[in-house]
Amino acid sequence: MKRFYLLIVASVLCGIAVYLRYPTTELSENFDGVKPELTLEDAGAFHTLNGTNVDVLGSDLQANLCAAPESGNCVDLGGTGGNPQATLQSMKPIDLEPGETYRLSFQLIGSQRGNETSTTVSFGPYRETFVLESGDNKSGIVKDAAVTVSEAQSAFLTFTNNTKTEEGALLDNVSVVSTGAGSGVSAISLLVVAAGCVLLFFLRPAWLGKVG
Numbered sequence: 001m002k003r004f005y006l007l008i009v010a011s012v013l014c015g016i017a018v019y020l021r022y023p024t025t026e027l028s029e030n031f032d033g034v035k036p037e038l039t040l041e042d043a044g045a046f047h048t049l050n051g052t053n054v055d056v057l058g059s060d061l062q063a064n065l066c067a068a069p070e071s072g073n074c075v076d077l078g079g080t081g082g083n084p085q086a087t088l089q090s091m092k093p094i095d096l097e098p099g100e101t102y103r104l105s106f107q108l109i110g111s112q113r114g115n116e117t118s119t120t121v122s123f124g125p126y127r128e129t130f131v132l133e134s135g136d137n138k139s140g141i142v143k144d145a146a147v148t149v150s151e152a153q154s155a156f157l158t159f160t161n162n163t164k165t166e167e168g169a170l171l172d173n174v175s176v177v178s179t180g181a182g183s184g185v186s187a188i189s190l191l192v193v194a195a196g197c198v199l200l201f202f203l204r205p206a207w208l209g210k211v212g
């Protein structure tokens with residue numbers, strides 16, 4: 001009976017190891033659940049700062065501007081009226097821990113309306129400015145950019161329109177996924193796996209005796 005409990009403990013330890021390695025979605029937003037509208041301060045998991053605004057485009061509202069690889073609704077970082085030069089920031093900060101890798105993805109395409117745009121993306125130590133021609137649907141596509149920190153910090157994901165315009169760059173499919181350090185296995189999950197396997201090794205004779 002004691003061995004049975006040990007077997008459960010070993011299984012739980014192995015389960016924890018798998019959990020520790022499992023990627024965690026920290027943020028995911030495709031704006032498809034937001035009602036398309038002009039002059040918005042809130043857009044899904046994001047809101048604007050400093051009295052600026054954005055437009056959520058889609059359905060009957062200029063949906064054609066959300067060009068591939070974007071789909072459904074997207075956000076025009078140049079809003080309408082008021083202060084349209086948007087600073088769009090995640091509503092909640094994400095806690096960045098040393099030893100974790102944060103994979104940042106987003107799609108930023110040109111305005112599709114003839115003008116060039118400049119947009120700065122910042123997230124903890126990550127900071128990039130994308131200057132996009134109107135029809136540039138490639139240069140601002142970022143997939144799994146690795147963000148790491150040496151000291152714990154709390155970070156907002158921010159998209160800042162540097163161009164005074166109502167025809168901004170168009171944003172869609174934003175996500176942050178955290179995984180263990182680099183592409184390898186984190187030290188703590190290795191320890192947990194080792195503990196689980198040692199336990200299983202000692203239990204093996206009794207276990208085989210029961211089933212065999």
Ligand SMILES: [Ca+2]
Nearest residue numbers: 030071072073
């Ligand atoms: Ca979308």
Ligand SMILES: [Ca+2]
Nearest residue numbers: 076078079166
């Ligand atoms: Ca606009």
